[in-house]
Amino acid sequence: KNQVEQSPQSLIILEGKNCTLQCNYTVSPFSNLRWYKQDTGRGPVSLTIMTFSENTKSNGRYTATLDADTKQSSLHITASQLSDSASYICVVSARAGKSTFGDGTTLTVKP
């Protein structure tokens, strides 16, 4: 069964600090992995997408990594801001198959 597990479930950090969110998956055959950011009261918005051949991809202060061998991805947030407070959802798609959503990590950035 295709599964996506995210950790931690929630995280509180101080403004300006860095943090890393984890995503482990068992989806096979792998097509791509996407990180979404969901602000409170809004729909999810895509941050990055990674395919099999990509190890690292950045979007501003967000950097995603992918290890297709160990089936792990991470999302690193640098110099966090209050506006980074949100849920971060990892979504893994199988080739010619549907997408599997992780349960998300809730990040709170405090001043």
Add this chain to the structure above:
Amino acid sequence: DTAVSQTPKYLVTQMGNDKSIKCEQNLGHDTMYWYKQDSKKFLKIMFSYNNKELIINETVPNRFSPKSPDKAHLNLHINSLELGDSAVYFCASSQDLWGRTEAFFGQGTRLTVV
């Protein structure tokens, strides 16, 4: 210019009622989805439509009936509402059915059944 729009944004109704949520996308996408996000904020797919054709139906009670009059619209009708139906419902669209392209989400409809 809103890409994926849902109406209404909030919906409060009594148990047993029938209600509809409307969704429209102006992105020219072929695929549209309905997701349910429960109180624990877990996002689960309910349905996906590709070119007005039902592709995925994820063991959703048949009280939920999606309708796609054209590629740009996917409405969700719910009969005999139950307390457990309270959640936020998100509509989304993408060019590709299998996640190879980004899904764009609406702002959500918060349904409260009392």
